[in-house]
Amino acid sequence: MAGSNTGTRRQRPNILITGTPGTGKSTTAAALAEATNFRHICVGDLVKEKNLHEGWDDKFECHIINEDLVIDELEDIMQGGGIIVDYHGCDFFPERWFDRVVVLQTENSVLYDRLTKRGYSGTKLSNNLECEIFQVLLEEARDSYKEGIVTALQSNTVEDISNNVASLADWIGSLRPC
Numbered sequence: 001m002a003g004s005n006t007g008t009r010r011q012r013p014n015i016l017i018t019g020t021p022g023t024g025k026s027t028t029a030a031a032l033a034e035a036t037n038f039r040h041i042c043v044g045d046l047v048k049e050k051n052l053h054e055g056w057d058d059k060f061e062c063h064i065i066n067e068d069l070v071i072d073e074l075e076d077i078m079q080g081g082g083i084i085v086d087y088h089g090c091d092f093f094p095e096r097w098f099d100r101v102v103v104l105q106t107e108n109s110v111l112y113d114r115l116t117k118r119g120y121s122g123t124k125l126s127n128n129l130e131c132e133i134f135q136v137l138l139e140e141a142r143d144s145y146k147e148g149i150v151t152a153l154q155s156n157t158v159e160d161i162s163n164n165v166a167s168l169a170d171w172i173g174s175l176r177p178c
């Protein structure tokens with residue numbers, strides 16, 4: 001049964017897809033949601049849509065997320081299971097929300113191309129590349145969740161996306177009651 005890691009009674013698992021910006025979280029989460037009929041929640045979009053922030057950070061060129069508001073917004077939704085959350089951070093979510101935490105990783109030259117295409121430059125570009133080089137999100141995930149539920153997956157090619165989605169969909173299928 002889903003939720004066995006957390007002691008919850010969810011019929012379907014919740015999955016967190018995290019990683020440095022540009023590693024393919026949204027693309028992977030959307031494809032997995034389509035394959036499984038799960039609901040994809042992109043926390044970055046949610047923060048903008050529902051104003052769950054405290055303004056704009058000029059230095060890092062992003063919204064200053066209000067973590068408490070995000071948790072309040074999602075708490076009830078997460079109880080039902082079947083949610084795929086994507087966000088470039090993972091240490092502030094309640095541990096009990098997730099049955100599986102996936103950290104996407106991308107080779108630096110590939111990530112550089114993706115981020116420059118997205119218009120990142122200067123400090124924002126170098127901060128994100130460093131974040132990937134030093135595996136900041138993998139360490140954050142390992143510090144925040146039980147070892148057995150954290151998986152690092154490569155996300156360099158379109159084939160990687162298909163393989164990652166297929167293996168996560170298989171895992172979800174394997175949890176379904178007979």
Ligand SMILES: Nc1ncnc2c1ncn2[C@@H]1O[C@H](COP(=O)(O)OP(=O)(O)O)[C@@H](O)[C@H]1O
Nearest residue numbers: 021022023024025026027114155156157158161
């Ligand atoms: N594994 C991959 N192979 C090829 N292109 C990818 C891959 N992952 C992401 N991309 C491309 O990189 C860009 C950023 O992907 P996105 O899913 O928005 O990343 P994130 O949500 O982690 O910021 C998109 O143009 C997407 O199509």
